[in-house]
Amino acid sequence: QxxxxxxxxxxSVPEGAIVSLNCTYxxxxxxxxxxxxxxxxxxxxxLMYTYSSGNKEDGRFTAQVDKSSKYISLFIRDSQPxxxxxxxxxxxxxxxxxxxxxxxxTQLKVEL
Amino acid sequence: ETGVTQTxxxxxxxxxxKKSLKCEQHLGHNAMYWYKQSAKKPLELMFVYNFKxxxxxxxxxxxxxxxxxxxxxxxLHLHTLQPEDSALYLCASSPRGSLDTQYFGPGTRLTxx
Numbered sequence: 001q002x003x004x005x006x007x008x009x010x011x012s013v014p015e016g017a018i019v020s021l022n023c024t025y026x027x028x029x030x031x032x033x034x035x036x037x038x039x040x041x042x043x044x045x046x047l048m049y050t051y052s053s054g055n056k057e058d059g060r061f062t063a064q065v066d067k068s069s070k071y072i073s074l075f076i077r078d079s080q081p082x083x084x085x086x087x088x089x090x091x092x093x094x095x096x097x098x099x100x101x102x103x104x105x106t107q108l109k110v111e112l
Numbered sequence: 113e114t115g116v117t118q119t120x121x122x123x124x125x126x127x128x129x130k131k132s133l134k135c136e137q138h139l140g141h142n143a144m145y146w147y148k149q150s151a152k153k154p155l156e157l158m159f160v161y162n163f164k165x166x167x168x169x170x171x172x173x174x175x176x177x178x179x180x181x182x183x184x185x186x187x188l189h190l191h192t193l194q195p196e197d198s199a200l201y202l203c204a205s206s207p208r209g210s211l212d213t214q215y216f217g218p219g220t221r222l223t224x225x
Contacts, residue, residue: 002154004154008152036216041218042218042219043116043118043202043204043216043217043218043219044155044202044216045215045216046213046214046215049213088155090155099157099160099168100155100157100214101154102154102155103154104152104153104154105154
């Protein structure tokens with residue numbers, strides 16, 4: 001079993017749709033949770049960062065963490081064609097040094 | 113473009129060649145990383161440097177040899193690679209103490225023939 005599972009997609013939605021991206025994980029020691037966005041031919045860029053359980057909102061993006069279910073989500077409201085990218089979840093253990101464990105990424109396409 | 117630059121952006125090499133990838137960060141960070149990104153696979157951490165000292169080697173084959181002469185520069189020396197080493201190689205940096213906020217470069221797309 002992989003430490004972090006993420007549906008690779010591709011996921012195609014119409015402009016304006018609400019997008020839900022998810023990851024599940026097996027290591028209950030993970031405490032820090034991140035979402036990275038990676039455009040084609042670019043490196044990943046940090047989009048959202050949450051610690052432990054709860055929600056965090058930033059503009060059209062909301063990150064949710066449910067540690068009891070070992071499940072994290074990223075919601076994108078009013079999706080735009082510019083949101084078309086691959087979204088990577090990542091997580092780390094408290095005191096785990098510099099190691100991030102990534103999901104495989106979900107490819108999202110927002111169509112006009 | 114981020115504060116992390118990588119050169120070259122694309123590299124094609126034969127299995128007997130020797131080449132080097134270069135990474136430079138302009139963010140004043142103290143930790144630098146090499147990752148390998150292959151299609152349909154999670155990012156694989158290869159090496160971590162903190163204050164120029166290697167603190168992580170994730171069981172990487174010796175045909176990959178990192179070098180960190182200072183906190184701003186990181187190299188990955190390549191020799192006698194295999195076709196399965198073809199991938200996107202990403203460099204990242206982070207401030208020490210903010211271990212999770214890693215900033216990535218655009219990557220070097222490596223093809224081994």
